[in-house]
Amino acid sequence: GENVEQHPSTLSVQEGDSAVIKCTYSDSASNYFPWYKQELGKGPQLIIDIRSNVGEKKDQRIAVTLNKTAKHFSLHITETQPEDSAVYFCAASRGGADGLTFGKGTHLIIQP
Amino acid sequence: ETGVTQSPTHLIKTRGQQVTLRCSSQSGHNTVSWYQQALGQGPQFIFQYYREEENGRGNFPPRFSGLQFPNYSSELNVNALELDDSALYLCASSSETGVTEAFFGQGTRLTVV
Numbered sequence: 758g759e760n761v762e763q764h765p766s767t768l769s770v771q772e773g774d775s776a777v778i779k780c781t782y783s784d785s786a787s788n789y790f791p792w793y794k795q796e797l798g799k800g801p802q803l804i805i806d807i808r809s810n811v812g813e814k815k816d817q818r819i820a821v822t823l824n825k826t827a828k829h830f831s832l833h834i835t836e837t838q839p840e841d842s843a844v845y846f847c848a849a850s851r852g853g854a855d856g857l858t859f860g861k862g863t864h865l866i867i868q869p
Numbered sequence: 870e871t872g873v874t875q876s877p878t879h880l881i882k883t884r885g886q887q888v889t890l891r892c893s894s895q896s897g898h899n900t901v902s903w904y905q906q907a908l909g910q911g912p913q914f915i916f917q918y919y920r921e922e923e924n925g926r927g928n929f930p931p932r933f934s935g936l937q938f939p940n941y942s943s944e945l946n947v948n949a950l951e952l953d954d955s956a957l958y959l960c961a962s963s964s965e966t967g968v969t970e971a972f973f974g975q976g977t978r979l980t981v982v
């Protein structure tokens with residue numbers, strides 16, 4: 758089955774700086790890659806996603822890149838703000854009814 | 870606000886008991902998936918329901934079962950609870966099965982003692 762590795766497990770950045778979280782996946786048939794933000798006591802919130810026919814997608818301060826050859830994808834957050842502090846999860850899916858396979862998460866800490 | 874609601878928010882059960890968790894999907898969504906999230910881990914896929922039938926399952930034993938109703942709401946049932954079943958149980962709804970966005974509820978925190 759699919760295996761998703763996520764790095765780093767903890768990332769501390771100064772407010773206003775950029776943050777990058779990286780994930781690799783094992784199943785070349787995976788074609789959908791969402792990113793979720795989870796705040797304490799809440800369920801995961803979808804923040805951006807990318808499909809295998811696209812190399813990059815941007816939404817305001819958030820961008821995701823995908824390299825299908827290398828089987829890795831990354832989340833980029835620019836101009837970080839205190840409210841960006843949370844746990845971020847990457848996931849991969851081959852579609853159908855296989856569900857999402859998640860990474861172990863990155864705890865992003867924005868230092869004031 | 871995603872529109873996916875789960876109940877209850879918290880509950881405590883004794884080892885060996887059975888539990889039922891409930892989920893109401895977002896309006897217009899006909900597919901519901903359930904995930905188990907252990908402390909400090911990413912969610913793990915349990916199964917998915919589409920048109921009232923289970924159409925996909927992760928690596929979970931048969932004592933994890935579910936239902937989907939005609940209004941697309943869903944239940945997760947766990948029999949013979951074990952201590953390791955203690956986790957946050959998340960429900961996610963999608964507009965259809967396949968490669969599409971999944972929106973999560975706030976989860977049910979289950980503690981097995």
